[in-house]
Amino acid sequence: MKYFTFLICLFFLTNTFAQKVKTGNERVTEYVSANRVLWKAGLVKNEAQLLKTGTGQADVSNKSICILENKKEGKASILLDFGKELQGGVQIVTGIWGGNKPIKIRLRFGESASEAMSDIGGKGGATNDHAIRDLETVLPWLGIAEIGNTGFRFVRIDLVEEDIKLVLKEVRAIAKYRDLVYQGSFNSSDTLLNKIWKTGAYTVQLNMQDYLWDGIKRDRLVWVGDLNPEISTINVVFGYNEVVPKSLDFAKNTTPLPEWMNGISAYSMWWIINQRDWYYHNGNLKYLQEQQAYLTPLINQLIQKIDKDNREKLDGQRFLDWPSSEDPKAIHAGLQAMMVLALQAGGDLSTKLGDLSTAKKCTDALIRLKKYIPAHNNSKQAAALLSLAKLLDAKQANQVLSDGGAKNFSTFFGYYMLQAKANANDYQGAINIIREYWGAMLNLGATTFWEDFNMDWTKNAGRIDELVPDGKIDIHGAYGAYCYIGFRHSLCHGWAAGPTPWLTEHVLGISVVEPGCSVVRIKPNLGDLKFAEGSFPTPMGLIKVKHQKMADGTIKSIIDAPKGIKILR
Template sequence: MKQLFFRAIALFLSLNALAQTTPSAKLPPIFGAEGSRLSQPDPMVRQYLAPVKIVWQTGPITNAEQLLKPGNGQADLSGRNMCSFKSTGQTKPGILLDFGRELHGGLQIVTGQWKVSKPITVRIRFGESVSEAMADIEPKQNATNDHAIRDLVVQVPWLGKLEIGNTGFRFVRIDLVDGDTELLLKEARSMFTYRDIPYLGSFRCNDELLNQIWATGAYTVHLNMQDYLWDGIKRDRLVWVGDMHPEVATINAVFGYNEVVPKSLDLSRDITPLPGWMNGISTYSMWWILIQRDWYQQYGNLDYLDQQKAYLLPLLALLAKKIDDKNSEILDGTRFLDWPSSENKPGIHAGLQAMMVLSLRAGADLCRILNEPATAAQCEAAVARLKTNVPPPNDSKQGAALLALAGLMPPQQANREVLGVGGAKNFSTFYGYYMLQAKAKAGDYKGALANIREFWGGMLKLGATTFWEDFNLDWTTNAARIDELVPAGKKDIHGDCGAYCYIGFRHSLSHGWASGPTPWLTEHVLGISVVEPGCRAIRVTPHLEDLTFVEGTFPTPFGVVRVKHTKRPDGTVQSHITGPKEVRIIR
């Protein structure tokens, strides 16, 4: 099974070369001047993929294996190689198809020539897990059609083709609804919709689990790079700015510059007039500042940064006012770090205090670049005040991580007293990235690698091909894999688990904020960090710990940096590093 998954990942990584790409969208010349109304070319491409496995079927179905063949998307009159569904008054056939990995898009059905030339009614259910594709819309396990329609009844044409769906899925169930009918299917292919962009960054070491985790994080974010940078391809399919921060870190490490990032940042800015908070959450406006700082550090685009000044300066001034006479943050709006920490109010306060320091410090840096010394000084004064009041994390790994990263709590203490307690227990998919970053700041690379293997590796053990909106190690006890029918006596980890806004099947199993190990492994194991704006200088400081070698690439505006580290018998590391002449390498 593991080998099959690795092959699936390798297959996806080669899709860029195999995909039938389309040119930039243009209207035909006959439209004349009206063509100017076309707002922008579509950045997405479509690839048609046949299912790889039949998971389940019921009722009279013959030649089902035909559906596993690639197909050509064209109905024909030959009548050969058809999959037949036959219903009676009492028996309705159905089939569940596995496309091998999480995808974004829909389903293409190509039909044959049945006796009467009229449409036939079928029910289509998309699922990120087997059990979701088998579920009804009902409250018990919270299967929904929120944000994207995943359960629908449609008519398929006689001797034709129908394309339906726009969601995140791996599994599709097809049921014949009409009685006393024969449905002939020539093909049932997924319409995989994605950005045709190269994987410029890479990571490979002697631990195949870490390789798989790195690739899965990269792929999860790739799926969410749709019209805008979404948090999830099934739910919520929205631009949540906090979710973007780890996603942008992954994009920087894997794909390099992509227009979806500034496009999404600008959308959030333009739909959030001050003094409102982005997405109604104060931390999300602060994450916007931190992304702007990271984006400038990676690409050095001063023109783009200057476009943010009219919004950035008053936002920083607004934050600087959210401090009381005891030098404690008094942020309004939704007070939120992530969902698993949402009931720990003291932990949230500690995290918000740290986020104020992190964002105002980043704001001061940006203001100096923009030649705005007065606002930079205002930010620095606010940071100085906030540093005099350090609330305890109250055992919140989220709060402790932010305190350590902000310099409000010694990272070794945060790791010893909070982050390192219980291994990956109480980690979260979103803030797990910052927990790992804080552990690196404490020098605990060995512990961070163990957390990655336990937590993100735990999802892979359950059949994940993308990382989930949330994951709790407690859920794994007696849990079935997501790519199988749940055996009697086993827990359905998708339908039976979850909390807050992601109870049961509403839980997204492809959420970009969970990709943190990908940029973390690039930064701390491969050892690459940007130290001058625009990647003019890169520092390479590897931490192999129990690994014997690691190699990979890192995208810069000038080309790719290539790195390979090999551990010698005496424990020292031999490094070979090459890169563009414009990039200065610091060892």
Template sequence: MNVMQIPPKLIFSLIFLLAIEFSAFGQLPPAFNNGMEYKIADDNRTRKYIAPVKIFWKSTENEALIKNENHLLGQPIGQAILTSNQDFLVMKSTATEKPGILLDFGVNLHGGIQLVTGMIGSKDPVRVRIRLGESVTEAMSAIDTLQGATNDHAMRDFIVALPWLGKLEIGHSGFRYARIDLVDPNKELLLKEANAILTYRDIPYLGSFKSNDERLNKIWNMGAYTVHMNMQEYLWDGIKRDRLVWVGDLHPEVSTINSVFGYNEVVPKSLDLIRDITPMPEWMNGISTYSMWWIIIHRDWYLHHGNKAYLKEQEEYLIKLMRHMVSRVEGNKEKLDGTRFLDWPSSENPAAIHAGLQSMLIWAFDASAAIFTVLENAEMAKEATAMTAKLRTYRPDHAGSKQAASLMSLTGIMDPIKANRQVSKDGVADFSTFYGYYMLEAKAKAEDYQGAIDNIREYWGAMIDLGATTFWEDFNIDWLENAARIDDFVPEGKVDVHASYGGYSYKKLRHNLSHGWASGPTAWLSKHVLGVQVLEPGSKTLLIEPHLGDLDWVEGTFPTPYGLVYVKHVKQGDGNLKTEVSAPEEVQIVYSK
């Protein structure tokens, strides 16, 4: 009996049994050895299905075309069922009308859409058009060159076919709203469920912040949530666009992660990725400052978590990177190549960029010296320290830039009080969501804590006033003038913020409304108002130095490798603070004088 005479089902069964036998001993059958092997990293994310909180809009009140839409607001189970369909959403198109609805999921999130259908009269697939949006305007917009709506990086406008009595899961973007329209004439759709698929890391919010000011509390939480949504396979800049590992963006994000989530694998995973895809003498992301941010992040990450073995893994690359930075210094001045970039709003001020790059080199060499000291590489630590000292002998003009003045103050080449005057000029005008964090840090260095608290309320709070549930890629306080909220249709005579503003890579509806670099106030409030600062690697020693400004009380928690530290400050009648601290026994607490 030759092989060709064996019934096909029996052949499959034999192969299957052989596969089980070989895999039991940790190897595949020899026949599989010619296959190409791909290793896929573990995905530690969770999927959660969320029903819409509101049917925000429907194209017609004619129940012959749309009815039972509120059925979609029920608890999702994600399962098609045999039923009479009498309560399901019914959408019917005619030769001239193709109805649509707009769903509101209540908060900006990362993920896709799950659609569960009923027993449609015809078993033919029914085509629908899905449009996702971070604002009402974006979800209602077509891809065009007028308002900037795109499918860049993540598909947000697409047509799919839905099965009869089945389920389809589609989409991978950032959105709060989803619009669903019938595509073809004379079709009927029975929709049992239309759920958002929230894809996220199911991790606890270990850090916390609460005060008598609900606006500040909301800002702290929104910054934490914004970063959480960007903690996907890697740590991204934005959940709609670009969805990439931009190292400069990582610094505020990692600062927030340290304050909220503590250790998370997404940070070293992202730092290692950008290192491994950037051979020397290239700059990370093509931007010189972004390689410097990589160094600074590693110094900060070690300070919080104390993993010397992981820091040691960076030594070989760091030596090459530092040599490369040294080669881009002439005398005591930076002469950096690559893309010369601080943030977008400062990108048309070359003198400010020069001052900022000088400061960034100082910051990066200073961080390098700290790292090499930990790694007991005295030669490299000495060289980094010498470079820092040399660069500090040159003090460039900040050129009227709040970004440059902030960096110069933080790196010791500009008087903090003078820098704060520049940062405070015209209030929060010329703030940016990215470098706003360093402006707040510069104000803290000048001991203008009340000014920083006021800036947080005004600048980041303004995004909340416009309907934001996550912080944006950019924001200009001037956008408030005659502005409509992003969570509603734009009234006649009002300015559509999402469709009207933005520049550079984030014009109009292409603008990310969930961008991790905007989370700076979360880290800042934990550090300077709750007053928890890390002094020794691994968070073994914490300084408690609160600055409540006009707040009556504040309390919260801070994550360490040994557990949570609880802190509470209450302002007494004489203005002094009553402080309560509870910490793991491995963590030493010291207090400011």
């Protein structure tokens, strides 16, 4: 019986993943078979063969093959769905055909089904920016080709030449990612929240490549502001990972002062906040000391950007997030608050480093900054930051954030809007927003969270995992603005993962008080949940909690923490 159970488990594993190859420092390459043929055109035979678990090896039998053939009646094409967002390319194993010559195909990757069906520069504005996702290439006779390096879920293959027959044995996705244990966890009485937590974690995991990217299709860059929700997610899901200091160092080493990181003044401030968050979770004083030669002059540079009226006068690109980018009053308010948050973090780190002189400069600058409180201009971005910087009453800020529910939320700054709602003790309101806003992406077929999202887009929208039916709107191709118009829009963007750390911090109630997680506060806020449980990685091991709401509304908690961690309640 045990042997039979073993065989069943082995069958499941081999039919889920054809092959997993370790490549060092936890990075793997995995070969994944498609789970459905979503569409085909022209002469396509035995396409079900492409859904079988492959071996990655060509053979001379020419049995169990799929055939695409171009005749006068039309050209052959097929669209494969690999079931979830992946980062990498595709492996194609071919069979035998007459003439022994290579055959030309057109290959298209898509994060949505409609993107895989689109043309570069055509309707929806598909692009090859940052990663080539639409190309012509040739396949070998009786051989193997591995093609592509982008973010995708769908792959379309078109046979290009006239009067030609292509014999396919296998088409498998090449998934490249860090094979990490989800040390952190979240489970509650709400299955939607549980799925949202895991989706945020997976979104960030895919972006943990050589460096910590913003998106796996676009931009595939180290944007320092984007790192903040990603680092927060890594802290609560994976604990320490070398991709974080590697990326923070990359940003530092490619930005000599007085330049701003990524050309954006706020992003240099995010670098300071990221360093503080990373140090508090991991407690690596040696690494922090390595940052001091850059940190101290950056702090001094920021202080010089306060004018005589105690207002920020930051230069460089003045940017919070894209939806607020056309509101200069909101940007000014947000940057004033960012100055407060960054100098609070900088002063704290300077104290930890024993640099009391710089710490005092931060304290003096903070006194000045708090004398001037700009208007939020009814911007949810500005109101959230002003609340977190304690420049605006938390309940007043929450009135702005609550207006219209998820309307005018954004994927990046939605994290700070949720934090500001928690600041006002509106935990239920934040939970409702998470369900409404991030849940809507899942309802549209998302397996990772998107670069941007607007609740107005949901009206009459088709799902991203289907070809858009007549009368429905293509949510991927039809919408977007700024850098994410149409199919250029990234559907796997790490800055959108904010609900994952938020649910851990505020529903499980786990927050770090002292560096290295030596002191941790546990204060759950269940809202309408009946229970919530989970784990939290620390340098000393896992904290495990289980919170149960009792009949009288009180919460009974069971906490298991490693020795050496002081728990505050």
